Amino acid sequence: MDDATGRRRASQNGRDRGHRIFTTSVSDSSQLGWGNSITPPFVPSGFDHLVIWVSDLEKARAWYQTILGCRPGYDYPDLAMTHVWYGPVLIGLWDVNDSRSAYAAPTQQEGENVHHIAFAWHGAAEEDVCRHLQFYGVKILKRLRQVGGRGFGLALYF
Numbered sequence: 001m002d003d004a005t006g007r008r009r010a011s012q013n014g015r016d017r018g019h020r021i022f023t024t025s026v027s028d029s030s031q032l033g034w035g036n037s038i039t040p041p042f043v044p045s046g047f048d049h050l051v052i053w054v055s056d057l058e059k060a061r062a063w064y065q066t067i068l069g070c071r072p073g074y075d076y077p078d079l080a081m082t083h084v085w086y087g088p089v090l091i092g093l094w095d096v097n098d099s100r101s102a103y104a105a106p107t108q109q110e111g112e113n114v115h116h117i118a119f120a121w122h123g124a125a126e127e128d129v130c131r132h133l134q135f136y137g138v139k140i141l142k143r144l145r146q147v148g149g150r151g152f153g154l155a156l157y158f
Contacts, residue, residue, distance in 0.1 A: 049090035057095040067136045126154050
């Protein structure tokens, strides 16, 4: 159901569209039986979503929508979380400073951290993308060519 802002409210069980999410906190691969090579009983179909911890939920939502062109997604006000769509990928923005999200706060001991996230785009020249980011004050830290899921291409670190 849409709320007054046009964003969809979603149920807290995360199964609005029949998605099943697989997670594990096992850090020792021997516990998973990887010593024996077996075929997984499922077919990988892509990422269901990713979650980014932010310090200001509304500011982060505006940034992802304005600068990266994300579309509004689901809202979970009871969890201090909102979602935006980057193409077909759902991005969860979760307020790390809000007490409603404390139960899920990341800890490095559990391995809940990310080195980087790579956003793909098409339909714009590299210089146009750089100018767009710089217009909004996004400082480009590194610009280089490197390999990704689609082969070699431009990588902008910001």
